[in-house]
Amino acid sequence: MTRSLFARNPSVLVFLACLGLFTLGVTALSEALGTGMISTSFVKTLGKTLSLSLIALAMDLVWGYTGILSLGHFAFFGLGGYMIGMWLMYERTRDIVVTSMANADIPPTPQEITDAIGNQIFGVVGGSDFPLIWAFSHSLALQLILVVAVPGLLALVFGWLAFRSRVTGVYLSILTQAMTLALALYLFQNDSGLRGNNGLSGLQNLPGLDDVPQSVVSLWFFWASALALGLGYLFAAWVVSGKFGSVLRGIRDDEARVRFLGYSVEGYKLFIFTVTAVISGIAGALYYPQAGIINPAEIAPIASIYLAVWVAIGGRGRLYGAVIGAAFVSLVSTWFTGGQVPSIPLGFYTIDWVDWWQVVLGLSFVLVTLFAPKGIGGLFDYFTGRKPPNRHGKDLGPGSGSLKEQEAEA
């Protein structure tokens, strides 16, 4: 019975192979190393899509497998982005400041350099002093640690408080929304120390690598995102395939029963909540250097709701479903909102997709939930002959997040 992870989950190998081929294909068509058919900005879009797929994977772990409908995971994503953004912005500004001061008659003192950097970064919010939270921003290593530590700690504290009080279902979702809203509102303030609604910008420029063109940098990040997604997928598959995954699905379908088996449900929820927050932070740290800018609007509650929509459309409770959902919806969304889709003139009214895309997305979410709960991932069941159990409309457990009849496998 001790078969390897791949033997038990052939889909993991298929997924990794597809991801590898995709990465090679994009590289071969890129401007930097290939034919140039794919523009640098589209490589960035694809890289961002891979990062979004990674956070969707985290969402699937926490919602699809454990039944916790968290509507706050984009807060962790954003925090990861802010943490890497601080270093990028600090180092880049320092480079500029040092270069411009090098021509001065008197060499600048370290204090003068620091003040000049502070002025550059915080001038927009009317300050020049470095807030305490920027204490580590000079060190890439420390900021990288913060990428996982800050979202992880926030999730740990928040989760401990929420799960310990046995907050579940809709109430937990509302609580997570409140958390992300509170964080966004805090970051919007100019004195939060992270430049208020200006956010951090210029993140696409890597400090000290000015002579490397963006076409190459974009590929680096694309590769990094692909690698992170591949490793994240392996990790997630490993977590859900063993006994731990058994406990998680048990919690999703019937939490009280798991408790009476002697498992500390709160401990498991806290574990998966924190781990997925860390994954989200990493995904964010890969996303925002490709986006170039991060501001508090990214953390707005709606972002986390989108995340749930992606996972639902892709098919929750299966890892590839989450990835496909995130990739598909975010790419289609880019297409629609990019103004490339021709408007439809109706004579009396013109359907402009930039405005109407939201409606299409909302509608498709409703339709998928009602008529195809398996989402896009369900198409694979159609081709492989996997059937849902016939339970006469009964869910698989009493839990609020438990799988529906159509979502399960017979």
Added chain:
Amino acid sequence: MSTLLEVSGVSVSFDGFKAINNLSFQIGSAEMRAIIGPNGAGKTTFMDIITGKTKPDEGRVIWGEKSVSLLKMSEARIARAGVGRKFQRPTVFEDQSVFDNLLLALRKDRNPFAVLLYKRNAPDTEKVHDLAAQIGLSDQLERKSGELSHGQKQWLEIGMLLAQEPRLLLVDEPAAGMTPEEREHTTAILVEAARTRAVVVVEHDMEFVRRLNCRVTVLHEGAVLAEGSLDHVTSNKHVIDVYLGR
């Protein structure tokens, strides 16, 4: 025989209604006990208190040789201490195979990190197969438990209970919805289990209780009305009045 569980002077009320009223109960470490009583007598609440789901307003629940109180422990810790519970309706993890259900219940380290690093090994697999044989589900191991018949689910749950290796089994109407042959099998499993551990069976069916051949506790309005052999309690005037007479 040493006492495994001692419940003394326990009361609990919900919105003014006294579900359990100064109830006292004890059971030895290898004993079978049947609890009978009309609807609303407090049987389920009694189990809820022992398993930690409901906290009583007053009274003590003392467990084991070290006489620890169960009242301050969480459900999961009480379960780990050795209290296993079977619910009235079969509750198994329907989306998971019979094998996974049993493996999940197997007495092992419940710590998240230990579970994450757990690797299935031969002794555990063998244990699961033994249990499956005991509950007659050997050929169903790979099936999803949601597909099992009602009776099979009841057994799977009994199997999960045995897999936990509890020192006290609380079983709520184990024979509900079973055919006569299935009942007989269930009786055999419970009687066998009671050789080495304490078993408390809540049951409506007098015929089933008679077959268990054990001491009987009659609950009424949240308190013990009578206790003794089945013949003893069924000849008790109070019992006849409140329960059998109707």
